[in-house]
Each structure stands twice: as C-alpha cells, then as structure tokens.
Amino acid sequence: xxxxxxxxxxxxxxxxxxxxxxxxxxxxxxxxxxxxxxxxxxxxxxxxxxxxxxxxxxxxxxxxxxxxxxxxxxxxxxxxxxxxxxxxxxxxxxxxxxxxxxxxxxxxxxxxxxxxxxxxxxxxxxxxxxxxxxxxxxxxxxxxxxxxxxxxxxxxxxxxxxxxxxxxxxxxxxxxxxxxxxxxxxxxxxxxxxxxxxxxxxxxxxxxxxxxxxxxxxxxxxxxxxxxxxxxxxxxxxxxxxxxxxxxxxxxxxxxxxxxxxxxxxxxxxxxxxxxxxxxxxxxxxxxxxxxxxxxxxxxxxxxxxxx
Amino acid sequence: xxxxxxxxxxxxxxxxxxxxxxxxxxxxxxxxxxxxxxxxxxxxxxxxxxxxxxxxxxxxxxxxxxxxxxxxxxxxxxxxxxxxxxxxxxxxxxxxxxxxxxxxxxxxxxxxxxxxxxxxxxxxxxxxxxxxxxxxxxxxxxxxxxxxxxxxxxxxxxxxxxxxxxxxxxxxxxxxxxxxxxxxxxxxxxxxxxxxxxxxxxxxxxxxxxxxxxxxxxxxxxxxxxxxxxxxxxxxxxxxxxxxxxxxxxxxxxxxxxxxxxxxxxxxxxxxxxxxxxxxxxxxxxxxxxxxxxxxxxxxxxxxxxxxxxxxxxxxxxxxxxxxxxxxxxxxxxxxxxxxxxxxxxxxxxxxxxxxxxxxx
Amino acid sequence: xxxxxxxxxxxxxxxxxxxxxxxxxxxxxxxxxxxxxxxxxxxxxxxxxxxxxxxxxxxxxxxxxxxxxxxxxxxxxxxxxxxxxxxxxxxxxxxxxxxxxxxxxxxxxxxxxxxxxxxxxxxxxxxxxxxxxxxxxxxxxxxxxxxxxxxxxxxxxxxxxxxxxxxxxxxxxxxxxxxxxxxxxxxxxxxxxxxxxxxxxxxxxxxxxxxxxxxxxxxxxxxxxxxxxxxxxxxxxxxxxxxxxxxxxxxxxxxxxxxxxxxxxxxxxxxxxxxxxxxxxxxxxxxxxxxxxxxxxxxxxxxxxxxxxxxxxxxxx
Numbered sequence: 001x002x003x004x005x006x007x008x009x010x011x012x013x014x015x016x017x018x019x020x021x022x023x024x025x026x027x028x029x030x031x032x033x034x035x036x037x038x039x040x041x042x043x044x045x046x047x048x049x050x051x052x053x054x055x056x057x058x059x060x061x062x063x064x065x066x067x068x069x070x071x072x073x074x075x076x077x078x079x080x081x082x083x084x085x086x087x088x089x090x091x092x093x094x095x096x097x098x099x100x101x102x103x104x105x106x107x108x109x110x111x112x113x114x115x116x117x118x119x120x121x122x123x124x125x126x127x128x129x130x131x132x133x134x135x136x137x138x139x140x141x142x143x144x145x146x147x148x149x150x151x152x153x154x155x156x157x158x159x160x161x162x163x164x165x166x167x168x169x170x171x172x173x174x175x176x177x178x179x180x181x182x183x184x185x186x187x188x189x190x191x192x193x194x195x196x197x198x199x200x201x202x203x204x205x206x207x208x209x210x211x212x213x214x215x216x217x218x219x220x221x222x223x224x225x226x227x228x229x230x231x232x233x234x235x236x237x238x239x240x241x242x243x244x245x246x247x248x249x250x251x252x253x254x255x256x257x258x259x260x261x262x263x264x265x266x267x268x269x270x271x272x273x274x275x276x277x278x279x280x281x282x283x284x285x286x287x288x289x290x291x292x293x294x295x296x297x298x299x300x301x302x303x304x305x306x307x308x
Numbered sequence: 309x310x311x312x313x314x315x316x317x318x319x320x321x322x323x324x325x326x327x328x329x330x331x332x333x334x335x336x337x338x339x340x341x342x343x344x345x346x347x348x349x350x351x352x353x354x355x356x357x358x359x360x361x362x363x364x365x366x367x368x369x370x371x372x373x374x375x376x377x378x379x380x381x382x383x384x385x386x387x388x389x390x391x392x393x394x395x396x397x398x399x400x401x402x403x404x405x406x407x408x409x410x411x412x413x414x415x416x417x418x419x420x421x422x423x424x425x426x427x428x429x430x431x432x433x434x435x436x437x438x439x440x441x442x443x444x445x446x447x448x449x450x451x452x453x454x455x456x457x458x459x460x461x462x463x464x465x466x467x468x469x470x471x472x473x474x475x476x477x478x479x480x481x482x483x484x485x486x487x488x489x490x491x492x493x494x495x496x497x498x499x500x501x502x503x504x505x506x507x508x509x510x511x512x513x514x515x516x517x518x519x520x521x522x523x524x525x526x527x528x529x530x531x532x533x534x535x536x537x538x539x540x541x542x543x544x545x546x547x548x549x550x551x552x553x554x555x556x557x558x559x560x561x562x563x564x565x566x567x568x569x570x571x572x573x574x575x576x577x578x579x580x581x582x583x584x585x586x587x588x589x590x591x592x593x594x595x596x597x598x599x600x601x602x603x604x605x606x607x608x609x610x611x612x613x614x615x616x617x618x619x620x621x622x623x624x625x626x627x628x629x630x631x632x633x634x635x636x637x638x639x640x641x642x643x644x645x646x647x648x649x650x651x652x653x654x655x656x657x658x659x660x661x662x663x664x665x666x667x668x669x
Numbered sequence: 670x671x672x673x674x675x676x677x678x679x680x681x682x683x684x685x686x687x688x689x690x691x692x693x694x695x696x697x698x699x700x701x702x703x704x705x706x707x708x709x710x711x712x713x714x715x716x717x718x719x720x721x722x723x724x725x726x727x728x729x730x731x732x733x734x735x736x737x738x739x740x741x742x743x744x745x746x747x748x749x750x751x752x753x754x755x756x757x758x759x760x761x762x763x764x765x766x767x768x769x770x771x772x773x774x775x776x777x778x779x780x781x782x783x784x785x786x787x788x789x790x791x792x793x794x795x796x797x798x799x800x801x802x803x804x805x806x807x808x809x810x811x812x813x814x815x816x817x818x819x820x821x822x823x824x825x826x827x828x829x830x831x832x833x834x835x836x837x838x839x840x841x842x843x844x845x846x847x848x849x850x851x852x853x854x855x856x857x858x859x860x861x862x863x864x865x866x867x868x869x870x871x872x873x874x875x876x877x878x879x880x881x882x883x884x885x886x887x888x889x890x891x892x893x894x895x896x897x898x899x900x901x902x903x904x905x906x907x908x909x910x911x912x913x914x915x916x917x918x919x920x921x922x923x924x925x926x927x928x929x930x931x932x933x934x935x936x937x938x939x940x941x942x943x944x945x946x947x948x949x950x951x952x953x954x955x956x957x958x959x960x961x962x963x964x965x966x967x968x969x970x971x972x973x974x975x976x977x978x979x980x981x982x983x984x985x986x
Binding site for chain 2: 020021194195196198199200201202203204205206209214217218
C-alpha cells in the first residue's frame with residue numbers, strides 16, 4: 001500500500017482505549033475487598049432510594065409525612081403491617097427511611113458534585129496561572145476553609161429561619177470547595193512543570209487547551225476521589241442540621257427522623273425507630289468512604305497488590 | 309524501515325537537495341540570566357548566567373551538535389529555541405525573520421516550524437492520553453489537517469518511526485510502552501507536522517544502548533527524508549561525532565569552540581574540548597587518540613572576574629592574560645570559531661608541546 | 670583459588686505470576702586487585718547479582734541455585750547474622766544512584782562514622798571520626814567539609830563520600846553498581862581514575878556493574894556480558910573487544926558510538942528483550958539474533974571455551 005493509500009483508506013476499526021481502560025480500572029476496583037463491600041452497600045441503598053416511590057403508589061396513606069395509619073396512632077414495634085414499626089404519630093417508619101435515602105443521595109451527591117466542580121476549576125486556574133490570581137484565590141479559599149461549616153450554617157439558619165433543602169446543598173458546597181481546590185492546585189503545580197506540558201505548548205496548544213485537555217484528565221481521578229469524601233461530609237452535615245431542627249421541614253430525612261425521636265422523648269423506648277436512621281447514616285457514609293479507598297488503589301498503581 | 313517521505317497530499321516527497329548554507333535559525337548574542345533565591349529568608353540571591361552572548365546558526369538540512377556538561381546552558385538554549393524560555397538579551401531569527409514577542413497566527417506559524425523532543429521518555433507523554441491523541445496533538449492545534457485524515461496520518465507516522473503495526477501502538481497508553489518506544493512516539497509527535505527544525509534534548513541519555521542506537525538511526529532518517537535541521541543537545545562527544553555535521557562546545561553558558569564535527573574531535577582547539585576528549589571513555593580498538601592533558605586538577609583558586617570562564621581549570625592558561633581578559637568568540641582561517649587566546653591560526657601543536665604559560669606577575 | 674567465586678548462580682523472584690528467574694546459571698571469578706565488569710542493559714540481572722552478593726535481596730528474592738564463595742567461605746549457606754557480619758567488612762557496595770544513598774538530614778562525616786561504628790562499636794566516636802578524616806584524604810575530599818550536609822556537596826563530592834563509606838572497613842571486595850551514571854564526563858573520569866588507584870593500593874577486587882560498555886573497557890581487566898539473566902560472554906576485556914564471539918556482544922559493541930577510529934554506522938538491535946517468567950527453550954537471544962541456527966531455538970546453547978579466559982554461550986561462536 002502506498003503512503004497515500006494509507007492516509008485515505010478507511011480507518012481501521014477504532015479500538016476504544018477508554019473502554020479498555022475503564023474495564024481495567026473496574027477489575028482493580030472489584031478486586032479490592034473494600035470496593036466490593038462499598039459497592040454492595042451502595043447498591044442496597046440505591047435500591048432503597050428507588051423503592052421510595054413505591055409506598056405512596058401502593059397506598060396514599062403511606063406517604064411518609066402524612067400517611068398516618070388510623071389503626072395505629074402511636075409508636076409501635078415492627079409488625080407485618082409495618083415492617084419497621086411506626087413512629088409516635090403512627091407513620092410508617094420504613095417509608096420514611098426510604099424517602100430519607102433519596103434525600104441523602106440527593107444532598108450528598110449534589111453538594112459533593114458542586115463543590116468538586118468549583119474546587120477543580122479554581123484549583124486548576126489558580127495553579128496554572130500563578131501570580132496574583134493564585135494569591136487572591138488561595139487567600140479566599142483559606143478564609144472560607146477555616147470557618148467551621150456546621151456552625152456557620154447553623155447561624156445562618158438561626159438568622160433566616162428554616163432553610164430549604166437546596167439552600168442547604170448550596171451552602172455545603174460553598175464551604176467545602178476550598179479543600180478540593182488546594183489539593184487540585186498542588187497537583188496542577190506539579191503537573192505544570194512536567195515535560196509533556198512543555199511538549200503540548202510547543203505543539204501549539206493554547207493555555208485553555210493545556211488546562212482542559214492536558215491537565216484536567218490528570219487531575220480528575222483525584223477529584224473523583226475527593227468527591228467521595230465530600231459526599232460523606234455532606235450527608236453528615238445535612239443530618240446534623242436536621243437533627244438540630246434546622247432542616248427543611250417539608251422533606252423527610254434521616255436526620256429529621258432522629259430529631260423526631262429525640263424530641264418526642266422516644267429515644268430509649270422505641271429502638272426500632274431510633275436505630276434504622278442512625279444505622280443508615282453510618283452505613284451510607286461508610287460505603288462512600290470504602291469506595292474512596294478502593295479508588296485510591298485504582299488511581300495509584302503502586303498501591304496495587306499485583307504488578308500491573 | 310519504511311520510507312518516511314510524506315507530504316500533505318500523500319505524494320512521495322522528491323529527494324532533498326544538498327544542504328545550502330541559508331540558516332534555518334540563528335541565535336545572535338543570546339544571553340539569559342537567572343536570579344537565584346538567596347538565603348533561607350529570601351532576599352536577592354546571585355545572578356546566575358545561564359547563557360552569555362551565544363551566537364549560533366543552524367543550516368538547512370544539517371545535524372548540529374551542542375555539546376556540554378550539566379550547567380553548561382545547553383538545555384536552556386534548546387528551550388529558548390522552541391519558545392519555552394525567553395532570552396534576556398539578543399535575537400532569535402527564524403528563516404530571516406526576527407522572533408520577539410509572537411502572538412496569534414505568527415506564534416502558530418512558529419510552532420509549526422520548530423519542534424522538540426525531550427530527555428525523559430517517561431515524562432514527555434501525557435499519561436492520560438492515548439498514543440494516538442498525543443501524536444495527533446500538533447495536527448489539532450495547528451489545524452493543518454482535516455479531522456477525517458488525522459488518524460490515518462498518525463498511523464502512517466507511527467509506522468515511519470518503526471512502531472509497527474501502528475494500530476497496536478496507537479490505542480495504547482504510555483505506561484504500556486518501553487522507554488525506547490515512548491521516545492519514538494515523541495519523535496513521531498514532533499515530526500508529524502514536518503517542522504523545519506527539530507531540537508533533540510539529550511534524547512538518549514535515559515535509554516539503554518540498543519535503544520539509543522535505534523533513536524540515532526531514526527534521527528538520521530528524519531534528516532534524510534525530510535531535510536529537517538536537527539539540533540542535538542548532548543553531553544556525549546561520541547554521540548555528537550556520530551550524528552553531527554558540525555559541533556559546538558559550550559561551558560557554563562559560554563561557547564568555547566565550533567566547527568566541523570570531525571575536525572573538532574580530531575583537532576580540538578580549545579582546552580575544554582581537549583579535556584572532554586581526554587575524559588570520554590574510548591574503546592580498546594578505536595585507535596590511538598592523543599591525550600591532551602588540558603585539565604588542571606585541582607582547580608586554581610581565585611580569578612573569577614572578567615577573564616575566561618575556563619581559567620580556573622585550564623592547564624594552558626596564561627596567568628594574567630586569561631584571568632583578566634575574556635577571549636573573544638572569533639573566526640579562524642578555516643571557518644571554525646573558538647573562544648581562546650591561544651588558538652591562533654594553526655591548530656594546537658600537539659599534546660606534548662603544551663602552550664607554556666608565561667610566568668605571571 | 671580466586672578471592673571471589675560465583676558458581677552457576679541462579680536467583681529467582683517469587684511473583685504472583687510465577688517464579689521470575691532474574692539470573693540463570695552465571696559463573697565468574699575475581700582475584701584480589703582485579704576488576705570485573707558486569708555489562709548489560711536494564712533487566713539483564715546484573716544489579717540482582719550485586720544485591721545477592723551482598724545478601725540484600727528483597728524478601729521475595731532468593732538464590733535458587735549455585736553458590737558464592739568469598740575467600741574460601743561459602744556465603745550462600747550463611748545465616749542472616751553471619752552474613753551481616755561479613756557485609757561491609759569483607760564486601761561493600763556502592764549503590765546505584767549512590768548520591769541519593771546519603772541521608773539528607775545527617776552530616777556526611779557522621780554517616781560514614783556511623784557505618785564504621787556499626788561494625789566496630791569498640792572504637793568509639795572520636796576514633797571513628799579520625800578514621801573518617803583519613804578516608805577523606807584518601808578519596809580526595811577536603812577534610813574541612815566533614816561536618817557539612819549532603820546538599821552542600823557537589824555531585825562528584827557526594828560520589829567520593831559514598832566511595833569513602835564503602836572503603837571504611839577495608840573490604841576485600843567492592844561492588845560498584847553504576848557508580849558514575851549521573852556524573853558529568855570529566856568528573857566521572859577523575860573518579861574512575863581515583864578508584865583504580867585506590868584499588869591498586871589496597872588490593873581490592875572490584876565488580877563494576879554498568880550498562881555503559883565504554884566505561885568498563887577503561888576500568889576493568891575482565892568483562893562479563895549479561896543478557897536476559899544469563900552470562901553470554903566472559904573474558905579479558907581486550908580479547909572480548911577485539912574478538913567478540915556472541916552475537917549480542919557484537920551487537921552491543923556496535924550500538925555505542927566511538928570517539929576515535931573510523932566513523933562506522935551503528936547497527937541497532939531490533940526488538941525487545943524477552944520476559945523472564947516461565948521456562949524457555951533454546952537460546953534467549955534467538956529472536957533478535959542476526960545469525961540464528963536451527964538448533965538455537967530448541968536447545969539452550971552450551972558454554973564454549975574460546976581461549977584460556979574467554980568463554981561464550983553460543984552454538985555459533
């Protein structure tokens with residue numbers, strides 16, 4: 001085949017390097033016991049969240065907030081009718097738990113996602129441009145970072161009354177991005193000096209292209225890792241807010257459930273009510289944490305057991 | 309190895325004409341300084357001279373060797389030539405046009421004409437990009453090639469640097485390739501837009517001997533098939549002798565000697581060049597290379613003023629003249645250049661007859 | 670009998686994928702005052718041999734065949750304690766990237782003194798430091814710099830300090846693993862010369878491990894060429910260079926550009942070295958050999974003696 005034919009001939013079937021890479025990463029992830037357990041737990045919770053649409057469909061009476069069972073107007077232990085029992089008003093605990101799962105996911109993932117997007121952008125720009133941009137952004141991030149998130153949010157809640165769920169999400173994201181930004185900035189700084197960035201510059205890439213095409217792919221794995229930790233933090237903050245009475249009164253969350261238990265004095269009388277939400281908070285955050293640890297191994301080949 | 313000849317429309321390139329002496333690139337009086345941070349608590353440190361009044365010209369189709377040890381400024385020079393650093397003084401001239409602050413289209417044109425390959429094959433490829441993406445990068449940024457043809461061109465270039473079958477390599481990631489293979493990918497990436505000048509910054513110092521030889525081979529073929537001027541930056545005189553038409557020797561930012569490769573190696577004028585030749589290991593069977601004993605060890609103390617930069621280690625130095633007066637970078641009768649007071653006219657009389665330093669004050 | 674004898678040495682690493690035989694049936698001998706160069710490319714096993722001689726193999730590595738005899742005593746049979754006794758007193762090592770072997774937060778003189786005191790605690794710190802001063806003079810380091818930190822030394826000075834550390838206990842054998850890789854050519858030349866002088870003065874046997882065959886040609890009397898864990902050629906330097914018999918040796922010599930002599934074209938070796946896991950039939954160089962014979966693929970080649978000191982592992986030699 002002449003050279004010309006080689007250029008204009010139909011391209012050979014394109015392999016998918018990304019797919020192969022993802023598969024390899026998946027294999028490593030899967031091998032890690034933490035990853036497996038984390039994934040299983042997460043799957044369980046995901047199913048729970050999906051099932052949360054079920055109870056109202058079965059019977060409008062089972063709406064978590066208002067679905068009071070007229071036959072059981074008080075807290076009752078688990079029975080065939082109510083698998084996890086009822087709370088002090090006779091509302092089904094299981095449906096509350098399922099609804100709470102949905103909220104936890106929503107809050108956790110959204111808040112984490114937003115803080116990552118913000119943190120990565122700021123970190124990359126700050127690290128790459130350096131100079132005054134870097135100084136200003138980093139000082140700003142430090143100021144935000146040293147503020148105790150929960151306290152400030154509580155203060156704002158006290159000032160403005162009860163907060164909507166999305167406001168809470170935004171605030172969590174706002175206070176959490178600096179941590180990510182600093183880490184991403186550090187990594188950007190180390191990448192900036194590497195020869196392949198020089199090579200990209202000599203190949204003619206603009207600054208924007210270098211940041212998004214060359215630096216970002218190298219930074220994203222770390223960002224994903226941090227996202228899992230952010231989810232953990234977000235869930236706990238939301239739960240704490242709800243528990244302290246500053247949550248969104250219109251949504252059922254696990255923290256809210258705990259608040260009701262406490263406020264109605266059923267802490268020690270109704271373990272079937274107290275335990276599920278508490279356990280769920282712990283287990284969901286644990287599963288994300290385990291995911292993060294397993295991803296650590298995927299990211300850093302040196303941590304892998306076998307030679308790859 | 310398959311033919312490297314490519315043009316935009318895929319037609320074979322006609323054989324290159326013999327090298328003509330129009331310089332592709334010229335460095336005119338280039339100087340670069342670094343301010344080192346002084347002390348633990350900052351404050352102004354010393355000003356380090358990376359390059360001092362370096363003037364070089366690179367001719368079309370030649371392979372030029374810039375030889376020096378660490379700290380000589382050769383890498384800085386290479387980076388300056390591709391626009392990764394900016395000179396503090398002097399001019400850079402590409403094909404007759406002076407290049408100062410380039411922007412936009414001018415910068416893009418410049419980038420198309422000058423490329424570089426780096427020393428470390430393990431760091432010069434983006435670990436997150438497939439080989440295909442890495443090699444295609446110059447095509448994308450220079451907009452020189454329609455998207456539909458990109459893949460074909462990358463595959464053809466990979467094949468031309470000896471990575472065959474190209475499809476196997478194109479879809480892999482850098483960590484799956486050996487050092488020698490990665491360096492070939494780097495060459496493919498640099499050559500895919502057919503630059504006029506290629507800077508090769510110590511391309512083989514981190515590779516084993518057999519891979520080095522492969523890379524040398526490819527560089528020779530690149531020059532043969534594309535007529536690209538290659539500037540080889542190296543610490544090895546032996547490698548420079550093998551590949552290069554002309555060699556320049558640089559020491560602590562100052563050019564010491566420049567000339568036809570064979571002549572610089574067999575009849576070195578400057579004591580530093582002689583010292584390098586003395587120190588380079590030679591094989592048993594390569595014939596007798598005379599010993600010049602040009603290096604003074606231990607070094608002289610003092611004398612770091614306006615004199616020759618090599619004064620402290622030079623065995624042939626004149627104690628007053630060489631320590632007070634820096635030698636001029638001058639042209640000799642045969643066209644070579646040298647920066648030494650004692651390299652007038654005829655080459656060094658020979659190792660046994662050292663230029664006797666007149667007794668100083 | 671030679672000072673150090675290595676007989677049919679085989680070293681393997683246990684990996685999840687099986688036994689990786691890094692060194693296979695290697696034999697050589699070194700006399701006092703003599704230098705042997707172990708030459709080969711990355712992964713050929715030369716550093717592994719050095720580590721094994723020092724007893725410094727990682728946990729998953731072990732000698733799986735043959736033995737090492739130092740001064741009449743079989744080292745492979747010794748326990749960990751006994752080996753530690755002999756280490757550094759009888760056989761010392763200059764590690765690869767030796768300059769990084771110095772602890773950056775400890776003064777250089779102290780580090781060397783510590784090495785001395787570890788093996789001779791009875792000396793006491795004062796005496797040890799005095800010996801370090803003596804070593805400094807020996808290797809050409811200014812005694813006034815004894816109490817500096819490593820970052821205050823130049824590359825050449827650090828290398829000299831590491832050599833001083835190796836000489837500290839008057840070893841009989843020194844293993845130098847790529848000691849000059851990171852140094853400039855002029856400094857490298859000086860250090861090699863100084864090492865030779867020290868060797869002659871103290872009658873030390875040196876095993877010089879390097880990928881750079883040109884350095885070995887300057888410094889060693891004997892040379893052993895390694896490929897894929899085996900020693901494919903062995904002999905006096907002059908003879909092996911003038912009359913290389915193994916195709917790999919020839920190819921390796923042809924891969925290095927020479928400063929003198931005619932300007933001959935380099936002939937690169939095509940392909941890549943083989944993986945070392947699993948059993949191999951036939952010669953390991955077969956795939957890349959320019960002159961393979963039919964028998965090469967089927968049977969491992971025998972060791973052929975070319976002259977009194979010159980041996981080749983090739984059927985076609």
